[in-house]
Amino acid sequence: MPATFDEQRRSRVRIVDILLAILVTVGILAYILDVLALRWGLSTAYIGRSYPNYLKAAWISLYVTTIAYFIGMGIGFVLGWARSVRTLPLARVMAARRREAVAAADGGSPGAGLFLGTLLVYGIKYYVRRTADAYVAIIRGTPLFVQIVFVWSAVLVFYPRLDPLLQGLLAGVIALTANTGGYQSEIFRAGIQTVHSGQVEASRAIGLSRWGAMRYIVLPQAVRLVIPPLTNEYIGLLKASSLLAVVGSVPELTTFGRSEAFQTFHIFEAFALVVGIYLLITVPVSKVVEWIERRYRIPGLGIQASRTARV
């Protein structure tokens, strides 16, 4: 199909746009380099020499973050599910059980065992829910910094003979896992509750169990809904892992950068590298997730990518 005059003009405008953008970017970069290297005397030699050590430190950050994130995802899913379940008041459950028992016994007196069993099941469910609520309240209601110090001190008390690196890693992974678990549980709860109740009803109607309905119907839809906040959580957690600097014995990116800065006095270089590497990780992560989101978009649902103008 021949391009219309309008389309030709638009594509020409687009080329000008791109050229302009490149020019501006290069200009800004050149200016920053000029300021940093020439006027401030930033040592490119130091950066060139020691960036591999920073990358190694970044690996530790990534490692701790990723482990904590995925264990936390398991915790978050279970807690989120527990907190999303609606429960009936105990009085109504017991009343229903009583009516049922009376009907079954045909006028005879129903056994006490049945009621004890119901009470026990209800009690466990209630306890699990309240525990989950309390957990989220504690995690959300206290600073991560304090959580890390708290876990760290606990590790120091209970495992005083452990290698300091291991102590630090243990404390870091536990604190970050617990923290992200609490936040992810809210993300999952939102996702699970957003999936239409008719979806669950329909899956139960074809004979799927409660877990089957969750596994095959609710989760696949909920996960699609919560990919953006889950990505946020991963990036947030990576940045939060810099708080492990307080432990000192784990050479993650921020800790390493700080110690380099104060040992070599290449302070600007050190923090420029730290900042650069954090960006080097977080920006591609966002891009990859964007791709995943497009890949698993449900056709026909929501705003169609092809029809959406990019403003």
Add this chain to the structure above:
Amino acid sequence: MIRVEELEKHFGALHVLKGVSLEVQKGEVLVIIGPSGSGKSTLLRCINLLIEPDSGRVFLDGTQVNRRDIRPEWVRQQVGMVFQSFNLFAHLTALQNVTLGPIRVLGTDPTTAGAQGRKLLARVGLADKADAYPAQLSGGQQQRVAIARALAMNPKAMLFDEPTSALDPEYIREVLDAMAALARDGMTMIVVTHEMGFASEVAKRILFMDAGRIIEEGSPEEIFHSPKQERTRMFVGKILR
């Protein structure tokens, strides 16, 4: 085939079913009509145990099924249900919607389930829509996929909860045709609907429900043209006009 005795259901202070009893023979089509809030949907959901009745008995093929020692999932596999709002699984294609039950619940192998699923989609006239997602289908097409999905479990009976009320008028015919074809094939059906044409054509018996009770029962002729109860007369008068 299906027998219900003295069914009672409360939602909090609301007394939704006040001792409902009914029986449907194998191959029979029973239509239930009644104003909204009369307990029709709740009754259907009590039959396949999507809702647990407070008291009363539900029998399937002579066996009481609302008992502690019978898994409700087992009952639901044998009684298909079609919903007012279709409730197709939004993230699955039409074919996947139909084959999910056989594969995950019955353990049919995917190839066999796929072949059966395509046959069922063809039966409701949607052979060419197997790979479409629900959001890409019209309401009528979605409801027909939902019928195929329920049929895929090879149920002994089917429940329809106002299957055409959410449809644009132009799509109602195709869904009713699919249901009529099903009835001709000898499927046992309980249908909540206000489609008088369909009821007269397909149903032998019609129940009129109001305020949690069955008020009147009769042939379509009797219910629509010479109802005995005053409440039935008023309701029928409103929907026939």
